[in-house]
Amino acid sequence: MAMTRFQEPGFLLVRAQEGDETCRNALIKKFTPFILRVASNVSGRYVRLGSDDEASIGLIAFNEAINNFREEKGVSFLSFADTVIRRRLIDFFRKESKAQKVLPLSTFDDPSDESGEDASNRLEVHQAQETFRLENESSDRRAEIVQYDKLLRDYGLSFAELVEVSPKHEDARRRAIEVARLISETKEYSDYLKLKGSLPLKALEKEVDMSRKTLERQRKYIIAVTIVFLENLEYLKEYINKV
Structure with missing residues (x-):
């Protein structure tokens, strides 16, 4: 009907x-x-x-x-x-991950406000606050990696596999990352990737300074980095941007 x-x-x-x-x-x-x-x-x-x-x-x-x-x-x-x-x-x-480690805010109250304790106590409180922040950040990173691994599996990839498929030379990695960035910022290319699960090689070959053979060889790495940009995985994106 x-x-x-x-x-x-x-x-x-x-x-x-x-x-x-x-x-x-x-x-x-x-x-x-x-x-x-x-x-x-x-x-x-x-x-x-x-x-x-x-x-x-x-x-x-x-x-x-x-x-x-x-x-x-x-x-x-x-x-x-x-x-x-x-x-x-x-x-x-x-x-959910943070909830496992949540402490009451009073844990981090400055004790000098009420008891007049010296700077060493204030420093101890500050260190406790910093430790708490780092633990939460570490938890966020782990959660993001777990999420990334699940996203990779949609494309037949795995987080462990990235070490093997990563270009060995820094210049090659940088060029591959720029291709991934281009795909994530170009709707036509990102839609193609989501629909087909592969790179729009014919179109990319005309636009980037990289041969089709190299694009095919670095296909897995480029897709993996593109996912980071598309999903805005902040910690992994921060690492990639350093490259």
């Missing part, structure tokens, strides 16, 4: 953004399988509606995407929604 105009995703999206709750609910219901698929990919396990927090977060993130999507940005709605869902789930995993 043909889809009527009132069932089309584009129509539902416009009406939902105009405040039509019936259309919003219809749009969410229509794309619930998409939401669960993204949440499952991010979580690395099958996510079920009604029993997993990740599913609820995915639905909330999709609703947020409806509110914030702007067509003029040059990104399709589903690509935008995919990004919002992934980022909200990453935030969730980071908060």
